[in-house]
Amino acid sequence: MTTADEYDVVVVGGGSTGENVADRTAAAGLRTVVVEGGLVGGECSYYACMPSKALLRPGAAAAHARAVAGVSVGAGLDAAAVLARRDSFADHWKDEDQVAWLDGVGIDLVRGHGRLIGERAVQVDGGRVLTARHAVALCTGSLPALPDLPGLAEARPWTSREATSARQVPPRLAVVGGGVVAVEMAAAWRSLGSEVVLLARGPLLGRMEPFAGELVADGLSAAGVEVRQAEVTGVHRDGEVRIDLADGSTVVADEVLFATGRRPNTAELGLESVGLTPGSWPEVDDSCTVTGVPGGWLYAAGDLNHRALLTHQGKYQARIAGAAIAARARGERIDGGRWGAHSATADTAGAPQVVFTEPEAASVGLSLAAAEEAGLRVRAVDHDLGAVAGAKLYADGYTGRARIVVDLDREVLVGATFVGPGVAELLHAATVAVVGEVPVARLWHAVPAYPTVSEIWLRLLEAWRDGE
Amino acid sequence: MTTADEYDVVVVGGGSTGENVADRTAAAGLRTVVVEGGLVGGECSYYACMPSKALLRPGAAAAHARAVAGVSVGAGLDAAAVLARRDSFADHWKDEDQVAWLDGVGIDLVRGHGRLIGERAVQVDGGRVLTARHAVALCTGSLPALPDLPGLAEARPWTSREATSARQVPPRLAVVGGGVVAVEMAAAWRSLGSEVVLLARGPLLGRMEPFAGELVADGLSAAGVEVRQAEVTGVHRDGEVRIDLADGSTVVADEVLFATGRRPNTAELGLESVGLTPGSWPEVDDSCTVTGVPGGWLYAAGDLNHRALLTHQGKYQARIAGAAIAARARGERIDGGRWGAHSATADTAGAPQVVFTEPEAASVGLSLAAAEEAGLRVRAVDHDLGAVAGAKLYADGYTGRARIVVDLDREVLVGATFVGPGVAELLHAATVAVVGEVPVARLWHAVPAYPTVSEIWLRLLEAWRDGE
Known part of the structure; x- marks a missing residue:
């Protein structure tokens, strides 16, 4: 007999990944x-993509217009208007619409x-x-990982959550x-008027091509x-926040954002009940089993399987896991080969990423270093x-x-990177090609089409041809 | 004996197509x-793509920034600054740089x-x-085709040349x-302050999907x-220009632009000396022979072969014709099959076009109507x-x-169309897919990548899937 609590599929976690698994099943x-x-x-929806891009788009739109002679753009942004627009994109942190969608389907x-x-x-x-x-599909995502630093908890640092949902512009961040x-977040809050200092241990955007981090650093500086x-060695709050650095110097700010990585949200998920280690990233195959x-x-789909910590890749995995669950439920064969319907092949071979700074940085697939590390015989064309x-x-x-x-060997693209104003929409052509x-x-x-920015493709092909 | 006037290749016409044929040979x-x-x-360079886009970009940049709450954009444009920027993009109608390039190669x-x-x-x-x-490569392009209307010549109408190079903003256009x-040009001069009336015999952008012309018309009206x-029946200038319409009404303006099609620039090309008809569009095969x-x-490459009257397709044909000339000169086989190195297959199967109005309209390959006319079994997904x-x-x-x-039948895209602000750079993904x-x-x-405009691809794929 079926009771109300017997389901075909139980999805743990109702973020975009969980919603998409459920949608498919x-x-x-x-x-x-x-x-x-x-x-x-x-x-x-509430603490990442949507509010962060809502905070970033006004600065970008203003910068792009300001860079065209004949257009008059006022200095600075109306921070209250930008924050109100952000609130709207975060649905004012209410989930009625999403709940109604679940109900509707x-x-x-x-x-x-x-x-x-x-x-x-x-x-x-x-x-x-x-x-x-x-x-059962685990889709509980990831959480900010904070370093073990003296004074940090008491200093009430911002994580990505506070940085995307703050209701006031900190004078110093x-x-x-x-x-x-x-x-x-450095770009966003700077555009809203904060004095911002960015403290990084090494090059910015370390997983992208080196020029991405360099150009973004130039843009931030400009x-x-x-x-x-x-290197941060300690943090103390006494009204304002004092950040101690390894070189002996100190930075003082009103708020401090720690954006120092992510950890799996699996500590309280009962992984031990099925023989896995709580707090680990569960290992999955290409169908997210x-x-x-x-x-x-x-x-396990989305951030917590650690394949590709990106909303769109989580949704992609969700579609694939959902389809695999449905196929197995029907007793059908899993199409798990490379680029198969039940294989999240793009996670490793063609995951796109866009950084919405000024300039934007967009990449898909492998960087030159990653391709070489993977043992591919490749050439980069710039x-x-x-x-x-x-x-x-x-x-x-x-x-x-x-x-x-x-x-x-195959004369196909395995990666592409674009850095510049407005390149976010250039990326998908490369994703399709890869x-x-x-x-x-x-x-x-x-x-x-001439004269679009996309004509860079012709220049790249010419450089490829003439470099042979 | 070789005299100075004996060449391997003679290119007639030094526009972008001729330059590219010459570059390749x-x-x-x-x-x-x-x-x-x-x-x-x-x-x-001087009377089309470059100056027209230079006239259009400021209005677009201002409109895009104005559409983001929190950004302050002044009303109107500084027309003098926009025209000066346009002059710069038209190299002030001097060709030293291009001549130096020819010399350099x-x-x-x-x-x-x-x-x-x-x-x-x-x-x-x-x-x-x-x-x-x-x-010999003929690359002389096309000229504006003016209708046979009483009074037209005396009214000194603008063609695309005057519309892109005018030094003053006409109060009424x-x-x-x-x-x-x-x-x-209606969009550009309106953004610079002209009162503009657009007189079209039928739907706008008739070769694109119908919604393109409709949305662009809405944008122009807005x-x-x-x-x-x-329907224009007569044009008369007496200081100002009076345009008579078939419905008996009259439009009065300071300038009138006739953008009523193109004719081949072959009347004075000596086609009769090789048995062709002067003033016709020479017929070519896929390698532009x-x-x-x-x-x-x-x-014959570029506009004058009438395959695809677009700068980028002319350059594409030029690369292909140049490669074909070189291959034949070396006694090599021509690779003229579909998508072969010596076949301008994309002219008919995947030519992109972008209209830089607000909204922009961008398309590649076949419209639904064109695909059906070609006898393909297709479905459109919107x-x-x-x-x-x-x-x-x-x-x-x-x-x-x-x-x-x-x-x-093949489950591949044969066409795609995007209409909206900033879609120009979305198009290339569709071009690569087609x-x-x-x-x-x-x-x-x-x-x-989330959240880019390119996520329309996911929505289109979902609509395709759910419509099956």
């Missing part, structure tokens, strides 16, 4: 429930903290038990870190951010993005750079 | 001369009007004769036509352009571009639309 006719202890919609929602208590069983807030005939969150290479648990009923007519027209003094990484494994000989027939 | 070691009676660089330049006088022979200004051992030049469906002339020595998170972030009240046309013939199943792995 529900669409396949599987009775699906989502367990969520916080806001349905997750980090992306026939997915049950159970509010509370979900925890595995054994095979195919999830307990909510220590009480109600939900069982899953076919699959210190940002610790050199990754995406660090550079984006906007008035103080970019310092520094957890490999350490027999029976193929446990999935070109000055500012030399393209479309870029000159876009903004006076346009500065940027592009690189493609070409696999010499994922589609379109041969370079065919790319010559993909003519960019 | 010179790079292949063929002694190449370009004959040009006007400015080296051609229409695109070892291509001879003969100034004057070139005319075929028989097989492999071109006469310049009725005197000097240049002979071509391997090939009438634009006759509904194609790309008409809508772009910017204050009066868009009228009208003129089919009506035996021996394979005569090529989505509201304004519903994408990246579009909402880009501009408040973002309005736009996207369509892909999917070949049901030209690369990337299967829809693979496109699911080409994940758009």
